[in-house]
């Protein structure tokens with residue numbers, strides 16, 4: 001099949017492109033910046049199209065002959081942009097991609113949303129019908145695109161929405177690496193009780209879910225939470241990261257409220273100065289927001305069955321960080 005992956009050079013996009021190529025598909029990866037990763041993707045055999053998902057001409061070229069579209073491109077944590085930029089990329093970009101997919105007769109459109117649309121989970125674990133309670137602008141715009149996806153399902157385009165939990169694994173130089181880096185220092189300051197729930201998702205399991213969702217007759221017009229089999233507390237996660245690295249870690253506890261205030265103050269002060277804040281509200285949410293989900297619906301309808309447990313996933317991730325020189 002010819003398959004388009006938007007955001008194809010991102011952490012998840014790259015892993016999906018690789019698997020699709022390994023499975024023998026013809027893959028077009030679309031992203032809006034040329035760079036080392038785009039070269040790597042070309043070497044693997046993907047066609048790379050540079051441009052934004054907000055540009056109809058680029059979408060037209062990228063979707064030509066595509067049977068399936070995996071829409072992963074998203075504004076995530078952008079510096080120096082107004083909030084409207086998130087709306088422009090995550091909502092309007094998704095609408096434009098759907099419109100082009102409908103026009104070109106794409107067989108199936110998979111929209112990558114986020115578990116973050118549920119915000120703090122009051123009654124963990126949450127299912128897909130749990131309240132929508134997006135906590136920040138990124139999450140809100142990811143959710144605002146969901147009803148648009150359903151609108152196009154109504155117009156005759158087959159769609160499926162995935163809401164991934166916290167993605168980690170080899171290939172991620174940013175998100176989980178911050179946890180590994182702090183653990184490697186020997187001390188991980190824990191703000192709050194450490195009992196906040198966290199639901200990881202190993203990258204290969206998410207790629208499995210995309211492959212299942214693209215199948216004919218599966219999950220059409222539906223949304224699915226995708227996560228590992230088990231969730232953990234954030235303190236347990238930190239201990240397991242240390243275990244995966246074969247090191248000991250001290251976890252001193254501090255109250256969380258000064259960090260909440262600092263997050264807001266730093267964001268307010270740094271934004272006009274156009275510098276990256278050292279702490280910002282979303283990072284503080286990591287210590288506060290319960291994230292634990294049910295994956296029964298994806299298991300039942302898609303046949304989703306995560307194969308890599310947290311200990312094994314963290315071991316593989318630690319090995320990748322070492323091999324790539326991120327960790328000693």
Ligand SMILES: NC(=O)c1ccc[n+]([C@@H]2O[C@H](COP(=O)([O-])OP(=O)(O)OC[C@H]3O[C@@H](n4cnc5c(N)ncnc54)[C@H](OP(=O)(O)O)[C@@H]3O)[C@@H](O)[C@H]2O)c1
Nearest residue numbers: 007009010011012031032052053072073074114164166167
């Ligand atoms: N990471 C998580 O834990 C998590 C959890 C739930 C859901 N998700 C969702 O999963 C998807 C992939 O996330 P990820 O963590 O792999 O993020 P990522 O590495 O940031 O990938 C997103 C990609 O989209 C590209 N992009 C941004 N704006 C674009 C535009 N206007 N046109 C074309 N491409 C654009 C980015 O390019 P640049 O890098 O050049 O900006 C990046 O390559 C996203 O839809 C995200 O919302 C992520």
